[in-house]
Amino acid sequence: MTTTGAIDALTVAKATVPGAGAPKTDARVVRRRLGPGRRIRFAFWVGPILLLAVWAIGSKVGVINPAVLTAPWDVAQAFQDQWVNHDLGGDIAASLERAGLGLAFGVVGGTLLAVTSGLSRIGESLIDGPIQIKRSVPTLALIPLFVAWFGIGQEMKIVTIALISMIPVYVNTHNGLRSIDGKYAELAETIGIGRGEFIRHVVLPGALPGFLLGMRFAVTSALLGLVVVEQYNATSGIGHMMTLAEEYGETDVLVVGLVLYGVFGFLADTAVRLTERRALSWRRTIEG
Amino acid sequence: MATDDRGLIRNTADAPAVRVRNLHRSFSENGGVLDGLDLDIAPGEFVALIGRSGTGKSTLLRALAGLDRDVAGYGQIRVPDAVSVVFQDSRLLPWKRVLDNVVFGLRAGDAAERGGQALAEVGLAGRERAWPDELSGGEQQRASLARSLVREPALLLADEPFGALDALTRIRMHALLRKLCEVHRPSVLLVTHDVDEAIVLADRVILLDAGVVRTDVRVELPHRSQADPGFAELRAFLLDQLGVNDLTAEVTA
Ligand SMILES: Nc1ncnc2c1ncn2[C@@H]1O[C@H](COP(=O)(O)OP(=O)(O)O)[C@@H](O)[C@H]1O
Ligand SMILES: [Mg+2]
Numbered sequence: 001m002t003t004t005g006a007i008d009a010l011t012v013a014k015a016t017v018p019g020a021g022a023p024k025t026d027a028r029v030v031r032r033r034l035g036p037g038r039r040i041r042f043a044f045w046v047g048p049i050l051l052l053a054v055w056a057i058g059s060k061v062g063v064i065n066p067a068v069l070t071a072p073w074d075v076a077q078a079f080q081d082q083w084v085n086h087d088l089g090g091d092i093a094a095s096l097e098r099a100g101l102g103l104a105f106g107v108v109g110g111t112l113l114a115v116t117s118g119l120s121r122i123g124e125s126l127i128d129g130p131i132q133i134k135r136s137v138p139t140l141a142l143i144p145l146f147v148a149w150f151g152i153g154q155e156m157k158i159v160t161i162a163l164i165s166m167i168p169v170y171v172n173t174h175n176g177l178r179s180i181d182g183k184y185a186e187l188a189e190t191i192g193i194g195r196g197e198f199i200r201h202v203v204l205p206g207a208l209p210g211f212l213l214g215m216r217f218a219v220t221s222a223l224l225g226l227v228v229v230e231q232y233n234a235t236s237g238i239g240h241m242m243t244l245a246e247e248y249g250e251t252d253v254l255v256v257g258l259v260l261y262g263v264f265g266f267l268a269d270t271a272v273r274l275t276e277r278r279a280l281s282w283r284r285t286i287e288g
Numbered sequence: 289m290a291t292d293d294r295g296l297i298r299n300t301a302d303a304p305a306v307r308v309r310n311l312h313r314s315f316s317e318n319g320g321v322l323d324g325l326d327l328d329i330a331p332g333e334f335v336a337l338i339g340r341s342g343t344g345k346s347t348l349l350r351a352l353a354g355l356d357r358d359v360a361g362y363g364q365i366r367v368p369d370a371v372s373v374v375f376q377d378s379r380l381l382p383w384k385r386v387l388d389n390v391v392f393g394l395r396a397g398d399a400a401e402r403g404g405q406a407l408a409e410v411g412l413a414g415r416e417r418a419w420p421d422e423l424s425g426g427e428q429q430r431a432s433l434a435r436s437l438v439r440e441p442a443l444l445l446a447d448e449p450f451g452a453l454d455a456l457t458r459i460r461m462h463a464l465l466r467k468l469c470e471v472h473r474p475s476v477l478l479v480t481h482d483v484d485e486a487i488v489l490a491d492r493v494i495l496l497d498a499g500v501v502r503t504d505v506r507v508e509l510p511h512r513s514q515a516d517p518g519f520a521e522l523r524a525f526l527l528d529q530l531g532v533n534d535l536t537a538e539v540t541a
Contacts, residue, residue, distance in 0.1 A: 183375070183377070183379055184381060187373075187375070187379045187381075188393070189354075189355065190353055190355065190371070190372070190373040191392060191393040192393065193392075193393040197393065201381070201384070201392065205381070205383040205384075206383070208383070281419075282382055282383045282384075282420075282421065283382070283421075
């Protein structure tokens with residue numbers, strides 16, 4: 001026993017103090033990685049920037065006809081013109097307010113409904129059925145009805161966006177909640193905590209991955225809803241700007257609107273993904 | 289605290305911490321898993337429960353833990369108020385850091401401090417802020433022991449808590465559990481499929497068979513190790529009771 005110990009110590013000492021000038025050879029055996037590998041910094045931006053480059057080069061070389069798609073610099077010009085002469089800043093603010101309010105109501109509503117129907121059988125029987133029915137009716141098809149109920153003002157727009165973003169939050173949160181391992185509920189029972197604490201410490205964190213996935217769908221849906229509701233008698237907002245541009249045949253302004261919608265969507269999705277990475281740092285997934 | 293069969297709560301010193309009378313539990317019409325089981329456990333006593341697979345060890349433990357509300361059956365159970373359960377998997381919430389797992393559900397103002405002490409007791413000082421995923425299997429199980437003990441239970445229920453650990457880690461965990469039980473002195477009911485583990489740890493070994501306690505022996509070995517002359521004898525006896533014949537016992541020894 002003692003001799004082997006001494007020998008071990010000897011080899012260890014030799015291994016950690018390499019001779020002077022000896023090359024540091026590293027003889028590890030490393031398996032080929034099957035996951036996506038280490039994270040690349042600013043990787044989010046690579047794709048969009050590439051897309052922009054293709055657009056710019058295509059316009060420059062003449063492959064992209066300006067009548068079909070305005071060149072990026074002309075779009076920048078139109079952007080500046082709209083900003084200075086037509087209160088584009090105000091339009092952006094109005095659109096963001098609509099989308100943000102609708103999204104907020106939708107997310108809160110979807111989460112509350114998902115928790116209620118996920119944790120109580122009565123809640124489930126009351127809530128889940130109607131939501132599944134609602135799912136099969138496209139929200140956009142309901143707009144005429146909402147116009148009849150709420151008029152064509154801000155209210156109708158916010159309700160539509162809220163409804164359209166509520167569904168993915170509900171479905172994914174509910175699914176995440178129901179797939180929480182039952183053994184954690186059992187643990188919570190033996191520890192003797194109440195329902196409130198159980199929801200706060202077990203249910204919500206356990207459902208968070210599902211919720212965040214729902215959020216990603218929700219922000220995109222909210223923007224989709226925004227584009228559609230802004231066609232209805234808006235007096236401000238990006239959609240309003242685009243409606244005017246359509247009337248006057250200003251393709252470049254139309255593209256400004258499209259680019260803005262795209263940028264909003266991309267930024268919102270990036271924000272959710274960053275939140276996801278921070279909030280789910282306890283997970284060791286292939287995502288890394 | 290539940291009442292005994294006469295509806296009385298007795299708190300005299302010699303009253304058992306756990307008292308089970310005529311316990312029946314069954315999962316189907318044809319035949320109960322527990323069939324009129326009686327069991328007493330004294331305060332501070334360490335009882336190991338062995339039995340062949342499927343004899344109802346977990347069923348009994350879950351009944352004592354109050355986790356069997358969906359299981360049909362009747363009988364009297366009296367257990368202390370403060371009961372902690374250690375599961376075979378550590379059951380740490382993956383989204384809580386180790387210390388938060390240990391003090392999960394504790395309302396005392398000094399919870400964090402006590403949790404830190406409990407972690408130090410199980411040899412996990414300095415790992416308070418680790419995620420459960422970052423601990424080895426043995427470390428996770430030690431954290432789950434800390435979570436149980438920080439609640440100062442009068443009864444500790446453990447269902448094959450070391451079953452998923454390697455042999456070396458298991459020996460370490462035995463020593464740790466013995467030490468912790470000497471300090472905290474809870475009554476313990478430990479389910480195990482390992483006869484050696486039962487003899488090394490327990491004051492008393494009971495064997496479950498056909499729904500009742502068939503064998504109930506006191507372990508009186510001064511050193512609680514294989515070096516004790518009585519060890520092999522007790523081991524052979526229990527293996528025999530389990531239905532493992534002498535030949536197999538020799539082969540596995
Ligand atoms: N939830 C359940 N539903 C149906 N049968 C069960 C359930 N749990 C246990 N049993 C049955 O009860 C018997 C005892 O199980 P268990 O207490 O887990 O045994 P042990 O822990 O001693 O291996 C087994 O025959 C098992 O199949
Ligand atoms: Mg079992």
